[in-house]
Amino acid sequence: MLCVLVCHDGDQWLSTALSALRRQRIRPRHVIAVDTGSTDRTAKVLAEAGDLLDGVLTAPRGTGYGTALRIAVDHAVERWGDPGKWLWLLHDDSAPEPDCLAALLTAAEVSPSAAVLGPLCLDWVDSRLVVEAGLSTDSSGHRQTGLSSAEHSASFQQSTEVLAVSSAGSLIKREVWHSLGGYDEAMPLLRDDLDFGWRANRSGHLVLCVPVARMRHARAATKGARRLDATMARPGPSFRGVDRAHGMRTFLVNCSSSSFLVGVPRLLFLSLLRALGFLLLRRFADAHAEVGAARYLLTRGRLLQGRRARRGSAVVRGLFTSRLTRLRNAVRAGATFLIRRRVEADAALGRLPATDSGSAWLEPSEVDSRLVGPSALPAGASRGRPRVAGLRRPPVVVPVDAALPGALRPSPRPRPSPGPRGDSGMVFVEVDQSRVLRSLLLAxxxxxxxxxxxxxxxxxxxxxxxxxxxxxxxxxxxAGSVWSTYLSSWHPVFGGTAAPAPAALAVLGLIPGxxxxxxxxxxxxxxxxxxxxxxxxxxxxxxxxxxxxxxxxxxxxxxxxxxxxxxxxxxxxxxxxxxxxxxxxxxxxxxxxxxxxxxxxxxxxxxxxxxxxxxxxxxxxxxxxxxxxxxxxxxxxxxxxxxxxxxxxxxxxxxxxxxxxxxxxxxxxxxxLGAAFESPPPxxxxxxxxxxxxxxxxxxxxxxxxxxxxxxxxxxxxxxxxxxxxxxxxxxxxxxxxxxxxxxxxxxxxxxxxxxxxxxxxxxxxxxxxxxxxxxxxxxxxxxxxxTGPLKADGGLALNASLTAELERSGRSVLILGSPVRQVAGRMPAFGDDDLVPTVSSPARLRRWNSSLLDGAAPAVKVALGQAASSGVTFVVVPSEEASARIRSAAGELVSEAPRALDGRPVLRMRLVADTGVLLAPDLARRARTGGEPPSELGADGVAPVNVSLPDVAVRVSPGGEGRVLVLAAEDEPGWQISVDGAQVPVVRAWGHLVGVPLPSGGAEVRVSVSSTLRDFLLLGQAAAALFTLLTAVPTRRRGVPGAPPQTPPI
Incomplete structure (x- = not known):
């Protein structure tokens, strides 16, 4: 057997790794170390371990892991001819347990078809935490381990067929290594082990994760404890960038042809989409990594060359992480998170679980217990090659931080614990899932x-x-009407107002649903x-x-x-x-x-x-x-x-x-905010x-x-x-x-x-x-x-369907009598109308109309109806049948009955000339400009209706007499702009409160609008504030101290 130990600036872990190698129950025949340009004490530590090592090779600082392995294997073959049947690969930050190699060899002997075997990787500080138990990938190239943030080592017992195993501690048949060409040197670091395992599966070999064999792994590169000097060129040396680039390349060069054709544009699009998401989350380094990974695929990925170099036609199924599996993993992770939060809360209050059949502290013997007999046999020992979808999952064992602050302890001194108190301050609680589920549902x-x-x-x-x-x-x-009202510069309420709409409309418009x-x-x-x-x-x-x-x-x-x-x-x-x-x-x-x-x-x-x-x-x-x-x-x-x-x-x-x-x-x-409503105090x-x-x-x-x-x-x-x-x-x-x-x-x-x-x-x-x-x-x-109360689910006041359609089509107004009195054009009253600031004269005018129509004599009723008609009122909603009868009696032919409102209130139709605009003859125009009353009789001369769309009006008036006035059904207020034949003209107030446009005797093109420059500027400021708030309100991901090296446990 040949053991290859690759080192790179790892002196803080190397001594422990060499000590662990020296304590192996079965020692490798040959051990070669490769130092890839370390600048720390690595060379000195290797020199001091001369009795253990058969040689120390040096390579340039930018040498990748696969290249370092090739150098070591070629040197061993040249030196010894046949260095052994197996290759055992180690990192300088990996420390195998004394029986790790023996367990791997035993599993290989029991399962002859196994060509690649890997140990269970444990946390460097706390060996009860599993960090890797075989590797898999999904269709987006994400590395999948099937583990949550902290799994319990005692939960993994039986060997499992996987897509790949970590390069740290992997045992590989040398002939398979040579037939597959070793690790792909196009990926100097990261994902090379996943790529090799995938190629081994495609070639018909068995890849096993052997949890009986265990090894501590510091994962220095993953945790940012050392630089990725072998990937200095883009997308390196960022770990995230290299990880994403090599992950996507691994998927694309090993997948089927159809998956490749679809996968290239799909992965590029998803990378850009993820980059945009990371930018919104202010994770700029991750966004840069995604863009760098996409650039790598397009420029330096060598995808076609990599696909041509892959051999093997075996179908690899059941070893990948599907979308359903990822969803199941997410649900399980969420449930585990809730369980952990609950147990931590109980621990903070001094209510840790008692030792019973439901949930208990794990004794040290239980932590280290392993299966024996047939149940411990590896997956390849039985007949056939059963495929296991995904990675094996352990039962729910929750790690809890025992190092609680003093203020949260129920007593000044820490309570005695049946579990070990290591440097990590971590204890495990085995939780009965059904019990926790009941406690969550009955929380x-x-x-x-x-x-x-x-x-x-x-x-x-x-x-x-x-x-x-x-x-x-x-x-x-x-939502459309709410946003239209909020963004509109002019509102057809109270006769018309240019006041800004309340911000509550924007809030309601943003709520989903x-x-x-x-x-x-x-x-x-x-x-x-x-x-x-x-x-x-x-x-x-x-x-x-x-x-x-x-x-x-x-x-x-x-x-x-x-x-x-x-x-x-x-x-x-x-x-x-x-x-x-x-x-x-x-x-x-x-x-x-x-x-x-x-x-x-x-x-x-x-x-x-x-x-x-x-x-x-x-x-x-x-x-x-x-x-x-x-x-x-x-x-x-x-x-x-x-x-x-x-x-x-x-x-x-x-x-x-x-x-x-x-x-x-x-x-x-x-x-x-809201409509006027009288009610007793609470x-x-x-x-x-x-x-x-x-x-x-x-x-x-x-x-x-x-x-x-x-x-x-x-x-x-x-x-x-x-x-x-x-x-x-x-x-x-x-x-x-x-x-x-x-x-x-x-x-x-x-x-x-x-x-x-x-x-x-x-x-x-x-x-x-x-x-x-x-x-x-x-x-x-x-x-x-x-x-009790007036709130109901009846939609409020609404007119007959035909009247509603006519109101929306014509843009005319409806006058609703009562308390409060309302005038709205083109629609019925809606939320936010009563919070619009009316013009100065509108409230008094509406109250006067309401009083005259409900309680006034016949002359006052006719005058009020004439004034309402001049403001574009077509329908009048009356609060009761008695009031409707009095108005019809006093007004005579000026009004007629219309279909009732849906709540039963009477509705009257105005028979006077009423529209969104009227053209007045010179005599009547002079009367309108001098404070006279509008005509209140049918068939009055000198009035011609003009249907216009307020507030933006564009009409052409035919020639006529000198002194004519176009009167709009809109309240006069600052902000109106009028041009006649392109020349600006001042507003003429008609009937004491309406917008009037003076017209020349010849034909003219009239344009009317409302200035909204200041309001538009304020809305832009609101949009900028909203964008800033949304970008900064997203919580950032909590990170540890960058570059903090893992602690070194004693061996």
């Missing part, structure tokens, strides 16, 4: 979500649907979503999960929130759901250390603050004030200052141009339970962690006083107050808090009883609140 957050979801569904059963409207919620349109789905989920699922938000926000507190779940249920069943749902107060509902995570994010940013990834945390919090600001400007102000106060009270470094600027300024950019509207109309900050008797609970927690278990909650309470009280001063509904500040009280209660429930009074056991029992009774009471109160 407090799962029960919390399911139970409150059931309550929400039952309570909202009568309004289940996506077309919710009523109370303060107007119907929400489709559409705006209607988003609104329905938030309103109908407010209780479980708010409770889940509170549970997640409290995860940083050392409180039992059951206690957190109960307190979160209290918050989810907040009476003011259930009332807000029943009344369609979407602003309060959003505050109820988002407030916990936003305040938790602000606290995390203020307390973050310099080692944390502060930018993703701050940007993510800024997104939450912007969502709150879009629906509730008052909550936005409260959060900003709280962040500034926390910044002053809590000391920190320069990064915390930058994070504060992100939290304060970035949401303003995300909401542009909406903050400018709020600065001009500060009353909207206190009134919130019941504060039930809310007082939260105050009592927080007071009890502060008295019984006072501690410093209550300060953030107390700060939120102070801010909420200030907001409540401001809202009460203007008579607005106090739902938003009450929700903020409730969250502050919840924070105080949770802070008092933390572990390790010194009680403030004696008799804790009796008090605790009383608290449990009162808590259960209160929770049930809140559930009943919330259920009763949700069963």
């Amino acid at each position: 407090p957050p799962v029960l919390l979500l399911l139970s409150l979801s059931a309550v929400a569904v039952i309570a909202n059963w009568s309004r289940l649907g996506l077309d919710l409207a009523g109370g303060r919620l107007l119907p929400v349109g489709s 559409g705006p209607s789905f988003a609104v329905a989920m938030m309103l109908l699922g407010d209780i479980p979503l708010a409770a889940l938000s509170a549970y997640i926000a409290s995860r940083g507190l050392r409180v039992r999960r059951s206690v957190r779940a109960v307190v979160a249920a209290f918050y989810g069943l907040l009476p003011v929130a259930t009332t807000a749902v029943a009344e369609g107060r979407l602003d309060v509902v959003v505050v109820h759901i988002v407030t916990p995570v936003v305040f938790a994010g602000v606290y995390a940013v203020l307390r973050a250390s310099s080692t944390h990834a502060w930018l993703p945390m701050a940007s993510g919090t800024a997104i939450g603050v912007a969502v709150l600001g879009a629906f509730s400007p008052l909550t936005h102000v409260v959060v900003i004030v709280g962040a500034l106060g926390g910044f002053i009270a809590v000391t920190g470094g320069a990064r915390r200052i930058a994070a504060l600027f992100v939290i304060v300024l970035l949401p303003m950019g995300l909401l542009l141009p909406w903050p400018a509207v709020l600065l001009q109309h500060p009353e909207m900050v206190l009134n919130g 019941n504060l008797i039930v809310c007082s339970v939260f105050v009592a609970a927080a007071f009890a927690a502060a008295v019984l278990r006072p501690n410093a962690s209550m300060l953030p909650g107390l700060t939120v309470i102070v801010l909420a009280v200030g907001a409540l006083a401001a809202v009460a001063a203007v008579g607005a509904w106090p739902g938003t500040p009450l929700v903020i107050l409730a969250w502050g009280l919840v924070c105080v209660v949770l802070a008092g429930c933390q572990r390790g808090v010194t009680p403030g009074v004696a008799g804790q056991a009796r008090v605790r029992r009383a608290v449990y009883v009162v808590g259960v009774v209160t929770l049930v009471s809140l559930g009943v109160a919330g259920f009763l609140d949700l069963r």
Whole structure:
């Protein structure tokens, strides 16, 4: 047997590797070391091991692994003629166990068809962790081991047929080595072992992973502990670049012809797609590696030459990792992650599993136990060659870090452990999967979500649907209509306004599923979503999960929130759901250390603050004030200052141009978002339970962690006083107050808090009883609140289908009488209309029309109808049949009945000339410009309807008399631009409030538009802020210390 040890700058591991080689129970006949230009102490260490080595060969520093092996094998053949039947390949960072070579030879003797055998590769520091158990690949060239981040070595017992084994410790028949030409020297490092194993399988040879043979492997190149000097040219020396390039090349040169033809463009496209994804994740090195790998395939890959050099026609099946297997691996990895998190949480609280049949600490003897007898035979020992899909999987054994911080230990000193305490601080817990599955399904957050979801569904059963409207919620349109409204420079509401649309429309337009789905989920699922938000926000507190779940249920069943749902107060509902995570994010940013990834945390919090600001400007102000106060009270470094600027300024950019509207109309900050709706104040008797609970927690278990909650309470009280001063509904500040009280209660429930009074056991029992009774009471109160209220799933006010089609086709207006009165053109009222800022004269004008039509005498009714017709009103929706009869009686022939609205309200059609534009004769034009009233009789002379599309108008007017005026059904306000035959002309105000265009006596081309330069500039700023936020909010992958070498274990 010939053993070849290849070395390259590995003096920190080489001594251990040589010691392990010297302690082999069966020693190789010949041992040759190859030093590929090491610049450390490698040459000296090899010289000191002269009694073990039969020779030390040197090669240039850029020599690849396959070339070094060829040099050693050629030297051995030239020197000894026949150096042996087998080749045993070793790295300078690999240390085989004493019986490793003997186990490999035994497996080869039992399975004569095996040509390539590899040991089970263990972690260099902790031999209980398996890092490699055979190799495979998928159709994208990704290296697959079939292992999670840490598998237990005792779980691997039987030899398994695999696609390839690692080059470290592999045992290869020399004749197979020569027949296959050794490792492909076109790949100096990485994936050469996978390529060789694939070629061996294609040639009809058996490749086995023998877990009885074990070897520690530091994986220095993989961990970045040394440079890849053999791949200095592109795509090297980046490990990621070389790994991806050689991985894709390995797949392409060994796959079938059809896979090759499809694979080349597919892999190039996927590489560019992954590079784009890495750029979005700010993993620039990985993105560069993907681009470099694609360039390598196109330029230096030598794919056709490599395919021609491959021999063998055997079909290799069952040894690759399919997409289904990768999906199964991902699901299993997710389940293992949840199990590990659960066990680590129990370990942090001092509740490690007991030694029973379900889950137990592994004894050292159990860790090292191995199968014997027939069950330990390798896969090739039996008749035939059964193919095993993928790699063998062990049972669930979870590694847990035992080196817990002192603050998390249940006692000042570490508890005794039945498992070994090595340098890695790692212990293994064998977990009963069914038991863990039951604990996960019955976990407090799962029960919390399911139970409150059931309550929400039952309570909202009568309004289940996506077309919710009523109370303060107007119907929400489709995604297209919502975005059209948000991006439009002019809105046909209140007679027309150029005010910016509320930012809430953009938020709803971005939510997957559409705006209607988003609104329905938030309103109908407010209780479980708010409770889940509170549970997640409290995860940083050392409180039992059951206690957190109960307190979160209290918050989810907040009476003011259930009332807000029943009344369609979407602003309060959003505050109820988002407030916990936003305040938790602000606290995390203020307390973050310099080692944390502060930018993703701050940007993510800024997104939450912007969502709150879009629906509730008052909550936005409260959060900003709280962040500034926390910044002053809590000391920190320069990064915390930058994070504060992100939290304060970035949401303003995300909401542009909406903050400018709020600065001009500060009353909207206190009134919130939504239609005007009168309702009694919420019941504060039930809310007082939260105050009592927080007071009890502060008295019984006072501690410093209550300060953030107390700060939120102070801010909420200030907001409540401001809202009460203007008579607005106090739902938003009450929700903020409730969250502050919840924070105080949770802070008092933390572990390790010194009680403030004696008799804790009796008090605790009383608290449990009162808590259960209160929770049930809140559930009943919330259920009763949700069963009533104006919110319904009927889509809101809608006209007959024929009238709706006519309205959309003509662009004319509908006037809806009542409280409040609305005028909308081209459609029915929709969400966000009542938050648009009307022109100065519009509110008074609409109230005057409403009063005249519902309560006025016949002359006042006719005047109001004439004015409405001049503003483009075609249909009038009347609140009752009695009011409709009075209007028809007073108006006479000016109106006629139309099909009723879908909710039964009467609808009247205007018979006066009404359109989006009218052309007035000179006499009537003079009357319009001097403040006269529009004509209120049928067949009035001097009025010609002109149907135009507002706000961008382009018409050609025929010749006529001097002094004519084209009147548009749009309110006059700054920003209108008019050109007649290319010349700019000033706007003429008609009938006291409409846009008028003076016309010459001859024919003229008229163009009208609304200037939106400033608004467009603000929208560009919003887009830039959104792009920056999305790019920086993506969490970066946690990395270890680059270049940190693995520790060396004693042997």
